[in-house]
Amino acid sequence: MKIPDWTERFEGTRALPRKVRDRLIQVARIVQLKKGEQVFGPTNIPDSLFFLYDGRIRVSQTSDNGREIVLYRVDAGESCVLTTACMLAEEAYNAEGIAETDITAVVLPKPAFDRLAAEEDAFRNFVFGAYSRRLIDLLRVVDDVAFGRIDVRLAERLLHLAGDRKEISATHQQLASELGTAREVISRVLQDFQKREMIAQSRGRIALLNKSALMNLANSA
Amino acid sequence: MKIPDWTERFEGTRALPRKVRDRLIQVARIVQLKKGEQVFGPTNIPDSLFFLYDGRIRVSQTSDNGREIVLYRVDAGESCVLTTACMLAEEAYNAEGIAETDITAVVLPKPAFDRLAAEEDAFRNFVFGAYSRRLIDLLRVVDDVAFGRIDVRLAERLLHLAGDRKEISATHQQLASELGTAREVISRVLQDFQKREMIAQSRGRIALLNKSALMNLANSA
């Protein structure tokens, strides 16, 4: 598998001189994974930088008793710094990345990463920026979990998952894993939403009947 | 105020050539703050890298309704990357850093930071490592808040705050802010600990009577 010029897709490589980019294309490895496969995890720590060329990765954390929470998502054109984080910090953590769609990624070996970080300002800024955004994503998660109400958070998530569509395919369990809560809690809240005619449910799908009501709820944080 | 050779104190600068360090000492600014002063915050975003030479900074996040949670602490010899994070990511966040003791810090202007990051591997690795550790700190916070029990978390915190001493000076409100919960909750749990003779309380202080019992509780996560 070859991608003619993947460096176009990344803020951190697009601005590099032609010569550098050609060299990069030589040393980088292209990796493809199927939807559902694990990209990284506690027992599977890569020692290279991971650029997501196509697809989406869901990064989540699982507790000892099996509950799960989604930390953030990595979209095409972004870098997954958590892999690098672990590589550098040599500490245990129990987050894992799952391919949410089929994905294509560019894997840069550590030596190439180091050289690039040393020589190219644009690249270095890209990596620092990626770290910063993730830090801020996590601040948001902490805020939500520590201080947010689940009905508000669920409304937000439903709207976000729907995008501009009217319907979502998701089980209660999946939604619970998004928010780091239990299925029963989601069932109760959705029941409530249903009674208030904001949504309609059928097995595995949720129709958003009244988005503006959901938005009101979501913004009443 | 001058510090003869602060570069000795930082992993990221200690390994640098004498010449570079001397130049650093020229361009860096020394800042001192009193205990309780704000180091950075939503309305006070520095555009430089912050090295903590002496003292300790508490980084916490405050919710809209006034509850607070401690995210992590920065100790002498560490860098406070959240300041940098914000500088780079240009996104809003509501974390703030408070000087928990009188502090002395070395502030490196952005141009000097950039040059150093480009030219010196040791420095760059130090900064990447600092980011990584903070990311992992936050993963731990998310895990605790989303999945942990407060009695367990409180026991941990008491032991940690005590260090090798037997007594802690802290109000229930302060402990609540550490864990991101409400004062009443802390009061109830401490009451319980007291009944079980693990601690004794007086106004503003807590004596740890039975540390091993607390450790048992803390490890029963």
Added chain:
DNA sequence: TCGCCTTGGGTGACAATGTCACTGAAGGGG
């Protein structure tokens, strides 16, 4: 088509935690 069987979802009881509206106690400064 019928009858599993797996998966998704509903429910009630209870436990843990958060919120509210108070109360009184402790201790410092006029």
Added chain:
DNA sequence: CCCCTTCAGTGACATTGTCACCCAAGGCGA
């Protein structure tokens, strides 16, 4: 010594998490 601020205790209630179930939907093989 009194007042006043800060700290801590309390009961009632709301929200969220846990447990032990139940039933329903729908796929699939007999």
